[in-house]
Amino acid sequence: MRAFAISLVTVLTAGVVSLPQAAAASPAACFDRAAPVTYEEGRIDTPGTRVPYELVEAGGLGAYPEILRKSLCLAPSVSAAKRLLAAQGALLWRTAVARAQGKVAIGTIDRYDDRPLYWTRLLGTRDIRQWAPRFAVGAGERAALLRAYEYAARGITSTTFGPGVTRVLVSGFDPYQLNGEIRRSNPSGASALQLDGRTFRDGGRTVRVQSVVLPVTWSGFDAGIVEDAFGPHLVRGARERADLIMTVSQGNRGVMNIEQWAGAWRGGSADNNNEGEAELIPPAPGWPQPHPTAPPATRTGLKTIPSLTPEFIETTLPYQEMIDAGTGPWPVALNPRVCEWAAGTRPAGPVTCTDDGPSAGAQAQSGGGGNYLSNESMYRSNRLRRELGATDIPGGHLHISALVYPADPAVVIDDAFAADRAATIEQTVALVKAAGATVG
Incomplete structure (x- = not known):
């Protein structure tokens, strides 16, 4: 050492x-x-x-x-x-x-x-x-x-796969909510470190995974870090074009949720810079973005910005194969939840949540994973995937089990915490492998 x-x-x-x-x-x-x-x-x-x-x-x-x-x-x-x-x-x-x-x-x-x-x-x-x-x-x-x-x-400049492989690009996140718990880890970022550059064999194919770690800051997302990470691997004809993309973040305790829907609204909860403002997810500089489909501007009650499409984006990850892979220790499920405003009522109108998918003409309030940066990582990467015509590339989001910290605030890590985190990360790795085995 x-x-x-x-x-x-x-x-x-x-x-x-x-x-x-x-x-x-x-x-x-x-x-x-x-x-x-x-x-x-x-x-x-x-x-x-x-x-x-x-x-x-x-x-x-x-x-x-x-x-x-x-x-x-x-x-x-x-x-x-x-x-x-x-x-x-x-x-x-x-x-x-x-x-x-x-x-x-x-x-x-x-x-x-x-x-x-x-x-x-x-x-x-x-x-x-x-x-x-x-x-x-x-x-x-x-x-x-x-x-x-x-x-x-963050690994963004080193996502090189090489020839002759099935290419899977994954993102995780930094620790967050550190004001109340400065010891926080993020198992999604830790999973990205475990996955970066890893290869595995599936039949006669070699699947290679590259990964990046995203910031928990609205300003970083506004500057286009998600698009900069995924975009070069979504462009048609690119030598390093991905075969599957997946954003990963920490979610609820004790479950691994494949999110069916991402929504176009950011709720504005405080990020790692203690900043946040509720608004539509802005466009990213330097990358193709959807054209507005509503009037030139929508008054949100907070600020006036262009209306972006689509309101919701559905996963195209091979979720059934991921569920059927039999990973553990946590159950794996498709989460169909969405919350929405009726057309023209955002953000003051009543919010309706359903497991039946978005209603016709509804405005997004949150995807299944909420309206924080997790949801936005799925929305941005897949909005760009669609705009670049990369609909042949599966994409979506995986929320993994949250961690529980040692009861004694003076203890940075103990055996129970370490074992729980390792098990969650290894299951995440297994789920990425299961998804990668379905493409290419």
């Missing part, structure tokens, strides 16, 4: 700075710690807890933030910093995947833990936001630096 920690530091600095140079650099000299950070990044230093730092160390990633800081301090230009951040973001992702899949043994907590990656990446985005080099960095340039780092550290 010690030997790997040394090699991790060496690899992190390869092609960027040498260790003697890094040691000579003064990180404090090139960071403005008074510069604003996001609400999510501010949670790193929540008074009264060291949980984020403890998880980074326990995951074996303690060397990473310091090396990143020292490397940034030595970057001679914005363009050099962008290359550095893309490379180090990719290295962080590869290291987290290798750790999760047992290919390297680092850290003191179990390999199914997604939290070291989350907090390490967040330390990086905070440092990029507060980076104050000798030369000027414009707002647009800093945004590009953050994107280069985040997309690489």
Whole structure:
């Protein structure tokens, strides 16, 4: 384990700075710690807890933030910093995947833990936001630096399948609802780490899975991160075109729900930045979007924005084969629930919920999985799938069982929590395999 920690530091600095140079650099000299950070990044230093730092160390990633800081301090230009951040973001992702899949043994907590990656990446985005080099960095340039780092550290820049395989692209999520429980893990993000780059044989075929981890932020979704992750694999004629796409998130305890419907409305519950506004799901920049089918604008009572189609999108995942795969420990079911407003009554009218599918002309209030970012990940990825004419590619959403945390708030992880999370993740992996076995 010690030997790997040394090699991790060496690899992190390869092609960027040498260790003697890094040691000579003064990180404090090139960071403005008074510069604003996001609400999510501010949670790193929540008074009264060291949980984020403890998880980074326990995951074996303690060397990473310091090396990143020292490397940034030595970057001679914005363009050099962008290359550095893309490379180090990719290295962080590869290291987290290798750790999760047992290919390297680092850290003191179990390999199914997604939290070291989350907090390490967040330390990086905070440092990029507060980076104050000798030369000027414009707002647009800093945004590009953050994107280069985040997309690489979330696996979005490394979804390459290679030839001769059935291609399955999966997304998970960061931890969320951390204000009330800073120890939170997200088994969907942990499942993404277990799945990334994995192959399995089905008859004479080889199925390869690539995965990404999405943020729990409305702003990230508004900027098009879902479309940027899935879009390149949905374009007709693309060399790396997917054969199946699946978004995954944490849902209710004790059940694995394949959501039948995604709705066009976001409820506006607070995200990891403590932001949220109820509205129609906006379009994504740079990707084809549906044309409005209603009057040019719909007054929601909150803001005026274009009306987008469709109101609901139905799954095309092979849900019966996933149900029949006999995975455990949790039961697997198709969830047909939708909640809707009658035509023209959103958002002030009464809401009707039904298991019979959307009514003719109804306006979406929520899909089966609600109207938070889980629902939106399914809606956005499949809205784009339809707009790109990729209706031959199955797509949909899987909600997996929620986790239960140790009763003692001072305990970050215990054996019961670890075993429950591992079982949920392994069942998620099995369900992705079952879906992948039906295509190609």
